[in-house]
Amino acid sequence: MLTPEQKTLQEKAKNKINTMNEKPVQQNCPAMAFGKYKRQSLEGVPASYLFWAWENAECLDRYPEIKGYIEKNLTGIKKQIMDGTGQI
Numbered sequence: 001m002l003t004p005e006q007k008t009l010q011e012k013a014k015n016k017i018n019t020m021n022e023k024p025v026q027q028n029c030p031a032m033a034f035g036k037y038k039r040q041s042l043e044g045v046p047a048s049y050l051f052w053a054w055e056n057a058e059c060l061d062r063y064p065e066i067k068g069y070i071e072k073n074l075t076g077i078k079k080q081i082m083d084g085t086g087q088i
Contacts, residue, residue: 030065042069047080 029041035053037045053060054070054077061067070077 030063030069033063033066034059042066047077047085050077051081 029043032038032040032042032045034057035049037049042050050070050073053066054074060070
């Protein structure tokens with residue numbers, strides 16, 4: 001038998017899982033191929049790092065999926081940096 005506190009925690013956990021399942025999942029999001037965030041989905045890489053890669057990584061031409069993702073999202077990346085939400 002669960003205590004009232006345990007029931008509350010269980011409900012919160014169920015609600016969190018349901019909320020996570022409602023979020024859209026982008027299929028086939030490329031992963032970072034190099035550096036500190038190697039193998040991480042580009043959606044999870046900080047905006048400032050993506051912008052740095054865009055400005056400084058000459059090898060970005062070797063990764064067309066990454067380059068395309070950054071190009072497609074460049075306005076949003078810059079906005080996150082300006083808002084202070086995209087910092088490492």
